[in-house]
Amino acid sequence: MAKLNIYSTQPLESTKAQSTATGIGVVAIVLWSSLALLTKFSGNIPPFQLLFLSFFIAFLSSLAILFKRGRASFRLWRQSAQVWAFKFAAIFFYHALYFFALQSAPPAEASLLAYLWPLLIVIFSIFVERKTFQPKHLVGAALGFGGCAVAILGQSVPLSGTWNYGGYAAALLCALVWSGYSVINRRYADVPSEIMGGVCGLVALAALPIHLMTESTVFPTISQWISVMLLGVGPTGLAFFAWDYATKHGRLSTIGALSYLSPLFSTLLLIAAGWTAPHWAIVVATLLIVVGAVIATLDRKRFPFGQANRNGV
Numbered sequence: 001m002a003k004l005n006i007y008s009t010q011p012l013e014s015t016k017a018q019s020t021a022t023g024i025g026v027v028a029i030v031l032w033s034s035l036a037l038l039t040k041f042s043g044n045i046p047p048f049q050l051l052f053l054s055f056f057i058a059f060l061s062s063l064a065i066l067f068k069r070g071r072a073s074f075r076l077w078r079q080s081a082q083v084w085a086f087k088f089a090a091i092f093f094y095h096a097l098y099f100f101a102l103q104s105a106p107p108a109e110a111s112l113l114a115y116l117w118p119l120l121i122v123i124f125s126i127f128v129e130r131k132t133f134q135p136k137h138l139v140g141a142a143l144g145f146g147g148c149a150v151a152i153l154g155q156s157v158p159l160s161g162t163w164n165y166g167g168y169a170a171a172l173l174c175a176l177v178w179s180g181y182s183v184i185n186r187r188y189a190d191v192p193s194e195i196m197g198g199v200c201g202l203v204a205l206a207a208l209p210i211h212l213m214t215e216s217t218v219f220p221t222i223s224q225w226i227s228v229m230l231l232g233v234g235p236t237g238l239a240f241f242a243w244d245y246a247t248k249h250g251r252l253s254t255i256g257a258l259s260y261l262s263p264l265f266s267t268l269l270l271i272a273a274g275w276t277a278p279h280w281a282i283v284v285a286t287l288l289i290v291v292g293a294v295i296a297t298l299d300r301k302r303f304p305f306g307q308a309n310r311n312g313v
Contacts, residue, residue, distance in 0.1 A: 018251050025246025025255040031239035033265030038235065040275055041227040046215035047099045048207045050228065053220075056204035057232025058240070062197025076194045083191055088202045090181035091240065095203075096210075097174040105167025112149055113171035115263060119145045120179035121256030128183055128252060137253035140296025144260025147288030150281050151267050182247045182256075189248040196241045257296030264289045 042050055066073040101110040122141040211217070220228060231237075246255055264286060270276035 017249060021246050021248070021250035022254055022258075023250075024242045025250050026258060026261075028239040028242035028246060029259055029262045030265065031234045031242070033262045034269060035231070035235040036266045037269045037273055037275070038227045038231045040270070040273075041223065042231070043218075043221070043224050043227075045218050045220060045224060045228070046211060048211035048215055049217060050231070051095055051099075052204050052207040052211055053228045054231040054236040055200045055207065057229060058237035059197060059201035059204055061233060061237055062194070062200065062241075066194065066197065073194065076192045077198050079191055079195055083188060083195070084199070084202070086181075086184070086188070087195070087199045087244075088206075090177055091199060092203045092206050094174055094177045094181070097170045097177065101167050101171035101174055103167070104170065109153075110167055110171040112153065113168060114174045115148050115260075116145070116172070116175035117179040117182075118256045118259035120175055121182050121259070122253050124179060124183040125252035125256060128186060134253070137257050137296050140257035140292040140294075141253075141260070143288050143292030143295065144257055147285040147292065148260050148263050150288065151263060151285035153281075179256075182243070183252060185244065185247045186252065193241050193244040193248075196244050200237065200240065254296055258293055260289050261293060 039050070045053070098114055101114060104110075119141045122137050125137070267276060267282060267285070271278055271282070
């Protein structure tokens with residue numbers, strides 16, 4: 001089993017393999033952009049009931065795939081307790097902290113603090129990807145965070161002016177948990193991503209008693225069931241498999257910078273569905289996030305502007 005180590009001593013994967021894994025990470029980012037819309041369509045289902053249902057569906061979906069592959073596939077779940085605990089704790093506590101933050105602090109401010117995780121991934125990756133990190137990643141992530149701030153705060157009521165310490169602390173912890181998990185997960189590169197199906201089952205199992213003790217159960221309508229099913233297959237299902245693989249084998253700094261596309265796409269989907277009104281902030285946010293993404297992914301070997309200028313061309 002892989003041992004937790006602060007600095008990687010493994011050789012870097014090929015450029016092609018890293019690019020493919022980074023692209024798979026973008027799949028997770030796109031899927032997560034539908035989270036807000038599908039959550040809206042789920043209506044009045046309480047948070048932990050929704051967490052239980054969506055992750056349980058993700059668990060069942062993964063079981064179906066493993067059964068189709070054969071019993072030998074379940075051997076991939078034979079991992080150490082450390083691996084199971086690490087992945088379960090990250091995913092469960094991220095969602096628990098996020099729900100608590102949104103309930104205890106103004107949603108816009110809590111969301112903004114929670115969305116520090118892509119920027120933190122880029123910062124943390126400096127210590128992990130010593131040879132592949134470039135300043136452009138930090139610039140791109142900073143622009144992305146600026147765009148995220150404009151998108152969230154530009155459409156909300158003014159800042160509350162009061163400090164909701166518990167909610168703000170939860171939002172910051174939320175960002176730290178997910179960014180830390182995403183970077184540390186690279187140390188478990190030899191653990192197959194198929195294990196995420198079992199992790200989804202553990203998250204559902206943990207969410208159920210919390211729901212029963214703290215919430216009133218709502219029986220979903222047909223349209224709500226459809227939303228829950230889509231959540232289980234996409235944002236809380238396939239997205240975690242894709243993210244697991246990407247953070248193990250892709251370029252962490254690039255993935256972090258590109259992650260700010262998720263809140264942008266999320267807002268655009270809400271506008272398209274009529275849940276959010278168009279606003280000037282979306283235009284500014286789009287420009288900042290897209291420019292940040294372009295800077296973070298710019299290949300100087302293909303576009304050697306700086307070198308051309310130095311050569312007088």
